[in-house]
Amino acid sequence: MSKDAFLSAMGIEVYRLRTQPGKLQQSDADSELQESAEQPSITFDYQNTESSQVTVAPSIPATDSLAELSLRAVANIASTCKLCALSNERTNVVFGSGSESADLMFIGEGPGAEEDKQGLPFVGKAGQLLTSMIAALGLNRDAVYICNIVKCRPPRNRDPLPIEAKTCTPYLRRQIELIQPKVIVALGRVSAQLLLDSEMPLGGLRKQTYKFKDTEIDLVVTYHPAYLLRKPTEKAKSWEDLWKVRQILQG
Ligand code: URA
Secondary structure, eight states: OOHEEEEEOOOOOOOEEOEEETTTOOOOGGGGGGOOOOOOOOOOOGGGGGOOTTOOOOOOOOOOOOOTTHHHHHHHHHHTTOSSSGGGTOOOOOEEOOTOOSSEEESSSSSOOOHHHOOOOOOOOOHHHHHHHHHHHOOOGGEEEEEESSSSOOOOGGOOEEEEEHHHHHHHHHHHHHHHHSEEEEHHHHHHHHHOOOOOOHHHHHOOOOOOOOOSEEEEOOOOOHHHHHOOOGHHHHHHHHHHHHHHOOO
């Protein structure tokens, strides 16, 4: 995959000045970008939800643990989750989709309206762009795993509250623990800050590659596809980030 193939898949045509002044040609070069657990113990602490709106589903024991459960079993529990107020307004829980043995895992912030309707992550406009980004990496969407920090849609697509993210974290941790990807891509500021326990702006966070918590899993930060739809000029930077991902996957 070349940079230009990637940018073209993302809807950007690249023209670069070649040897003949005044003549612009579509470039085929990408050389300048060649630079560039504790397996978390998954324990639900229902006492720790700190919100008066939280209701606990009677079917989930207060001290339950997800540690022994399969992805399907965890998804099943999540499908009836009432642990935070986001459950009150959701249509569907959006647990995740893709390959359970994926090397690459994308983590967004939370479902939007279309995702809430279909019960699947990244199926709206931003999802279409994410699919193009995955295809530009030479991968099929089914070969990666896609999920979110919170599994229920925040009203009016607001950022998830810290308590909502915290309450939902055991699901995500178990997903990561079971899938054991080589690389996690944090999509956007909210996801990146929560996964890295940082308050640094996204522009700063994406400058380096991290290890996720106490694991050997590489974590790359990039722009959220919804942001890229609003600011297409930033797509070239997301190429740089995905190039890092590609290097890791091939390494
Ligand atoms: N935005 C996200 O962060 N996640 C989705 O699933 C869809 C849009």
